[in-house]
Amino acid sequence: MGLITRYFHQFGLLNFIRFVSLELISKIFDSHNIYSYSQTGEDRIITSYLWKNEGFYIDVGCNHPIHYSNTFILYRRGWTGINIDANETLISKYKRLRKRDTNICAVVSDQEKEVVFTEFDDSFVSSINAEHVENWKNHRQVSNQHVVTSISLNTILEKCNAPKVIDLLSIDVEGHDFEVLSSLDLNIYRPRLIVVEIHKFDINNPSTSKIYEHLTKHNYKMVSYAVMNGYFLDALAEK
Structure with missing residues (x-):
């Protein structure tokens, strides 16, 4: 009850x-049966590796707190974490619906500088990546554009006193995923599982991906690739 x-x-x-x-x-x-809240079943894959009652996640480009969320199923199981999105309206929903979490309105990047954040009527394709924005202008209506100062993921975690051992890092920022990943020092913070969107990934020649190369160099191994998302486990944690 x-x-x-x-x-x-x-x-x-x-x-x-x-x-x-x-x-x-x-x-x-x-x-x-386990219901999936994610857009294409990402949380089903995530929970196959991390099915436990308590844990800590970081969700960058978190979008809606429930619908198409990679972390809501974990929140329901008692997990907590940090949710980050540049859309202030979406973060206000997190503050109302996911009160155990730390919810931050910010643009994450490997350099702290002024950038233009473009919001579309479909919030799932909003981005700071210029090429991505130009491509989507032909298919979606721009609802807002504003200049914000980006911040590194390292800085956010330091300010939030995040634990060094993180169960899940989820990144989905529409064409700016490598820069977000690069802003995290993997020698300090070690997510057990990293889920990151990888565009134009060639599974037969994975080394052509900057994200794949970056993570394997830091002792992560790809354990799955599905619907533009790569899943990487910390190989050091398995030893």
Whole structure:
């Protein structure tokens, strides 16, 4: 009863009904079924490696706190973490719906400088990557553009007193993923699992990817690639 009351007060009536309905359907049709909140089932892959009741995540480019979220299923299991997005409206939803988390409105990059953040009517394709923005202007409507000062992931984690051992790092920032990854010192912070969007990845020639090369150089190994996302486990933690 305590869990039901907490869900109702924290997520509101509509989301509460949605959660209960999904749980009932899964129990009726398949007792082993686990509902996915992610856009293309990323959280199903994540939980196959990190299925435990408590943990710590960092979600960069987190977008919506529930819908298409890679970390909400973990939040429901008792996890906490840091969610980062440049869209202030989305972060305000995190502050309302994911109160155990630290929720930050920021642009993350490997250099701290002024950048132009372009928001589209479809928030999932908003970005600071100029090429990405130009491509999407032909398909989506620009809703807002503003100049912000980027910040490194290292700096954010230091300010938040984040633990050095992190269970999950999820990065999805529409064409700026390598720069976000590069802004984290993997000699200090060691995510057990890193999930990062990799565009134009050639699975037969992975070394052509800067992200793949960067992570393997830091003793991570790719364990999965699905729908533009690479999954990397800390090889040092397995020894």
